[in-house]
Amino acid sequence: xxxxxxxxxxxxxxxxxxxxxxxxxxxxxxxxxxxxxxxxxxxxxxxxxxxxxxxxxxxxxxxxxxxxxxxxxxxxxxxxxxxxxxxxxxxxxxxxxxxxxxxxxxxxxxxxxxxxxxxxxxxxxxxxxxxxxxxxxxxxxxxxxxxxxxxxxxxxxxxxxxxxxxxxxxxxx
Numbered sequence: 001x002x003x004x005x006x007x008x009x010x011x012x013x014x015x016x017x018x019x020x021x022x023x024x025x026x027x028x029x030x031x032x033x034x035x036x037x038x039x040x041x042x043x044x045x046x047x048x049x050x051x052x053x054x055x056x057x058x059x060x061x062x063x064x065x066x067x068x069x070x071x072x073x074x075x076x077x078x079x080x081x082x083x084x085x086x087x088x089x090x091x092x093x094x095x096x097x098x099x100x101x102x103x104x105x106x107x108x109x110x111x112x113x114x115x116x117x118x119x120x121x122x123x124x125x126x127x128x129x130x131x132x133x134x135x136x137x138x139x140x141x142x143x144x145x146x147x148x149x150x151x152x153x154x155x156x157x158x159x160x161x162x163x164x165x166x167x168x169x170x171x172x173x
Contacts (some may be wrong), residue, residue, distance in 0.1 A: 022071045022143065030064050030145055033136055034076055037106075037147070041080055045105045052084045053098065056154055064145055074145040081154040091153035096128040098151040103132050 007015045022030075038058045046054050061077035063069045082098065085091050091098075132149040 020070050022069055022074070026143060027069065030069065030074060030076075033145065034060060034064060034078075037109075037136075038078065040106070040109050041078065041102070041149070044109070045080075045102055049101055051097075054083045055080050056083045057081045062148070072143060074143060075147070076145055077148045077150065079150050079152050081152050083154070085153050088153045088155060091151060093128070095130065095151045099129055099132045099149070102149055102151070106132075106134070 004015060038060065041058050042055050059079040061079065062075040064074050064076040082091065130150060134147050136145045136147055
């Protein structure tokens with residue numbers, strides 16, 4: 001294997017592709033898994049819950065969510081924006097409840113889907129966790145993807161071109 005320091009500049013893209021990026025099959029499967037989990041969160045999560053909270057949108061982050069995954073190091077952060085919350089404070093106080101509901105629903109999804117989801121208990125300093133962390137494994141994947149699902153209050157609502165949020169939104173945060 002050619003060392004990075006010995007690689008001429010014109011071959012850097014090839015070096016990155018050969019030695020740093022995961023193969024195309026892995027990237028495709030990870031993207032499919034992210035899509036399945038995002039669709040699940042938007043369409044099915046909280047459907048049977050007693051409270052009126054629903055998922056309005058899911059924003060993808062982390063290396064897998066942004067398409068910057070390196071071989072052996074994959075993570076996806078899914079920020080789940082919730083509806084029917086009156087304030088950031090309400091989301092903060094109830095996020096443990098929301099995380100527990102997401103966990104229960106993902107376990108139900110695990111029984112139905114073709115991938116294996118292993119939940120790791122997050123070490124918490126607080127009674128009210130900030131995220132649900134789990135590892136996604138599939139028989140086809142030779143690597144795993146670490147997920148963090150973070151419930152969030154949608155303070156700005158639906159943004160459109162030319163729309164300016166009320167400045168009070170920022171004061172309230």
